[in-house]
Amino acid sequence: MLKIGIIGYGTIGEDVVQAIGKDREGGIQVTSILVRDRSKYVVPSSLADLMTEQEAVFFANDFDIVVESAGHGAVKLYGEKVLAHGADLIVVSVGAFADEALQKRLMQKATERCRKIIIPSAAIGGLDRIAAGSLGPMEEVTLITRKPPKAWYGTLIEQQVSLTELTEPYCAFDGVARDSARLFPESVNVSAALSLAGIGFDRTKVKVFVDPHITSNTHEIEARGKFGQIMLQIQNTPSARNPKTGYIVAMSVMKTLRDRASHFVIGV
Structure with missing residues (x-):
């Protein structure tokens, strides 16, 4: 047991x-x-x-x-x-x-x-492939995270934009994973997992969007290296109790x- x-x-x-x-x-x-x-x-x-x-x-x-x-x-x-x-x-x-x-x-x-x-x-998904690919030269890893406005209440993004008034996707962050993980501790843990599996916090590129047109928490991963290329999109159903995370x-x-x-x- x-x-x-x-x-x-x-x-x-x-x-x-x-x-x-x-x-x-x-x-x-x-x-x-x-x-x-x-x-x-x-x-x-x-x-x-x-x-x-x-x-x-x-x-x-x-x-x-x-x-x-x-x-x-x-x-x-x-x-x-x-x-x-x-x-x-x-x-x-x-x-x-x-x-x-x-x-x-x-x-x-x-x-x-x-x-x-x-x-x-x-x-997130594809970490097994990213981790395997990182054993050879890996050139680039990029993550684009999109979540609906309700997922961003209680976060730093509330200070940047009115979540209730958004009509178009809003880019709240464009940088590297070390900063995204620190700024959004409850919402972008995926960037940290991707960094540890791949090329590190300071080389993994991250963009974070508030998107009023979606209902799922969406993560798009692209990685290139000696292993080839991976392009992966994941749509997670948000938890009814906490839309920052998914089931x-x-x-x-x-x-x-x-x-x-x-x-x-x-x-x-």
């Missing part, structure tokens, strides 16, 4: 826990859930017994894997501690690795403890957990 800890019980954390509970194949068990404020959640007694605000209680468990789904701050607060505890770490808020010093500290701790830091594909993120985490519990793995 694969023992799982979950950090954060927002949209993604809740979806992952529910998916594990419905998994007919079994082999995966949530043993503890770490949250900042337990009083915010109305959950069944079976989950209430697992939920805690106390780090000491959470880390008293013997985890095989801990899933981080609580934002960049949680990666900084708990990443090293998870690895030191002897568990592998699945990072959803991969944009935290735009902080190069943080990435180095976590990599060093993972090496010391012989643990793995795992980045699921989450809202596919939790599904991708669940696929990663299933791979660890299974003897037959596809799409590595």
Whole structure:
């Protein structure tokens, strides 16, 4: 039985826990859930017994894997501690690795403890092809992200433009992935995942659009190198509870957990 800890019980954390509970194949068990404020959640007694605000209680468990789904701050607060505890770490808020010093500290701790830091594909696709292609010369990687206005409330973009009055697509960012990951920590984690798989944060080009004509969160990837060329468009259904993310993120985490519990793995 694969023992799982979950950090954060927002949209993604809740979806992952529910998916594990419905998994007919079994082999995966949530043993503890770490949250900042337990009083915010109305959950069944079976989950209430697992939920805690106390780090000491959470880390008293013997985890095989801990899933981080609580934002960049949680990666900084708990990443090293998870690895030191002897568990592998699945990072959803991969944009935290735009902080190069943080990435180095976590990599060093993972090496010391012989643990793995795992980045699921989450809202993006083609990372297996990008990662394979990066082993040979890779010339260029570009990401264009488009999301409807409702996905950008509570972000920096609200200070740039009136989201309710937009009638045409608005380019909110044109630069490199290191900056996009820092500026939009909840919305453009895909740029960080793409950077880590390919040619790095400072060479991966990113454009971010607010598009009133679409209803899906859309990501367009183009990469060229010795391997050839990849052009990929992904349309993700936004979560009804949090339009900044899509249902596919939790599904991708669940696929990663299933791979660890299974003897037959596809799409590595």
